[in-house]
Amino acid sequence: xxxxxxxxxxxxxxxxxxxxxxxxxxxxxxxxxxxxxxxxxxxxxxxxxxxxxxxxxxxxxxxxxxxxxxxxxxxxxxxxxxxxxxxxxxxxxxxxxxxxxxxxxxxxxxxxxxxxxxxxxxxxxxxxxxxxxxxxxxxxxxxxxxxxxxxxxxxxxxxxxxxxxxxxxxxxxxxxxxxxxxxxxxxxxxxxxxxxxxxxxxxxxxxxxxxxxxxxxxxxxxxxxxxxxxxxxxxxxxxxxxxxxxxxxxxxxxxxxx
Numbered sequence: 001x002x003x004x005x006x007x008x009x010x011x012x013x014x015x016x017x018x019x020x021x022x023x024x025x026x027x028x029x030x031x032x033x034x035x036x037x038x039x040x041x042x043x044x045x046x047x048x049x050x051x052x053x054x055x056x057x058x059x060x061x062x063x064x065x066x067x068x069x070x071x072x073x074x075x076x077x078x079x080x081x082x083x084x085x086x087x088x089x090x091x092x093x094x095x096x097x098x099x100x101x102x103x104x105x106x107x108x109x110x111x112x113x114x115x116x117x118x119x120x121x122x123x124x125x126x127x128x129x130x131x132x133x134x135x136x137x138x139x140x141x142x143x144x145x146x147x148x149x150x151x152x153x154x155x156x157x158x159x160x161x162x163x164x165x166x167x168x169x170x171x172x173x174x175x176x177x178x179x180x181x182x183x184x185x186x187x188x189x190x191x192x193x194x195x196x197x198x199x200x201x202x203x204x205x206x207x208x209x210x211x212x213x214x215x216x217x218x219x220x221x222x223x224x225x226x227x228x229x230x231x232x233x234x235x236x237x238x239x240x241x242x243x244x245x246x247x248x249x250x251x252x253x254x255x256x257x258x
Contacts, residue, residue, distance in 0.1 A: 002255045004034045004248055007051035011040030012059035012086060013215040016207040020057040020084070023231065027240055028055075031248070042067035053079055053247035057205065059086030068106035075110055076195025080247045084240075085205035088153065089115040093217045097176035111199055112192030113153040117175035119167065121206065121227060123147045126188050129161035137200070137242050138162050138189070146230040151203040152180055153187070163189035163239075189239065200243050204230035 006028055010021035021038070028034050037047050042063040048054065048070055063071070075081050088111045092099040100116045108114040127143045141163070150167055164185040171178045192199040206229035213220035230236040 001033050001252060004031070004251050005050065005052045006034055006036045006247075007044075007048050007054050008036055008038045009040070009042065009054070009056040009058055009061075009087075010038060012061050014208065014212055014218060015057075015059050015086065016209040016212050017057065017059075019207050019209065019231070020205065024055060024057060024084075024240070027237070027244055030241075031244075034248070042071060045070040049074055051079070052251045054081040055084070055244070055247065056081070056087045057084040059089050060091050061087075062090055063104065063107055065106065068104060068110070072106050072110040072194065075197035075199060078196035078250065080197055080250065081110075081199045082243045082247045083111055083199055083201045085149075085151075085203060086115065087111060088113050088151075088201070094176070097178065098174055099176045109156045110194055111201060112157055112159050112190065112194075113155050113187075113201060115151055115153050116177045117152045117171040117180070118149040119152075119169065119171040121147060121149055121229075124150050124165045124167065126163055126165050126204075129164050129185070129187075132160070132162045135162060137191075137246055138239075141235060141238070144233060144235040146204055146233050146236065148204040148229040149206040150186060151188075152177075153203075155187075156192075158193055159187070160191040160193075161185065161187055161189075162191060163187070200246055202239055202243060204236060207231055 010017050028036050041061050090104055092101050123145050125145050128138045128141055132138050164187050167186050168180055168183040189202045208223055208227040210222050213223045
């Protein structure tokens with residue numbers, strides 16, 4: 001099998017990025033053929049373009065237009081991007097709540113979604129979407145529950161549901177777009193085709209520790225309670241492993257064809 005070059009973006013605010021970075025690196029290291037470069041944002045466009053696949057765990061990263069186009073072209077050219085948790089979040093704190101500005105359309109259209117809000121962290125049940133029962137990414141996954149941030153998003157382009165939960169209500173005054181009255185599936189995992197490539201998005205994975213709320217405008221010296229999120233669930237790690245295998249498939253398929 002050939003060497004496979006991954007690029008991991010792990011950076012941003014209000015989350016335990018150190019923990020997520022380490023856990024993802026450990027999973028990538030389970031395959032001796034995978035070599036990894038790491039960035040905190042999208043600025044190393046040359047390294048991203050040269051990678052075989054992309055994986056990301058971020059929150060409130062604001063890429064330039066050029067950086068957004070590099071990532072879009074990376075996927076559209078036939079590569080895969082495994083996006084985790086807050087990758088689709090950008091935020092603007094105003095007096096009437098946290099706004100999620102539509103100022104990054106290339107990024108959000110590439111990801112297939114944009115984060116707008118989440119209710120208070122609490123347990124919610126997750127099931128495989130009816131249309132995805134036999135999909136290898138989720139086949140055989142039993143219903144599971146996690147205490148995590150439930151992402152409420154708007155979607156762009158073709159979105160193929162894989163896992164979901166149901167929720168409706170008011171996510172709270174902290175977010176400007178906080179009213180979600182429709183009782184409809186909230187996607188937890190989905191696929192989004194982009195040109196010749198594809199994005200896989202898995203929204204759970206919140207993690208927050210002692211010093212993770214020091215960045216403005218929060219500016220909280222010490223966060224009193226550790227928030228562990230889906231990282232406590234074996235099912236989450238199974239989905240991460242399947243996602244990484246999915247990201248490597250085109251490289252392995254091309255090598256087998258040769």
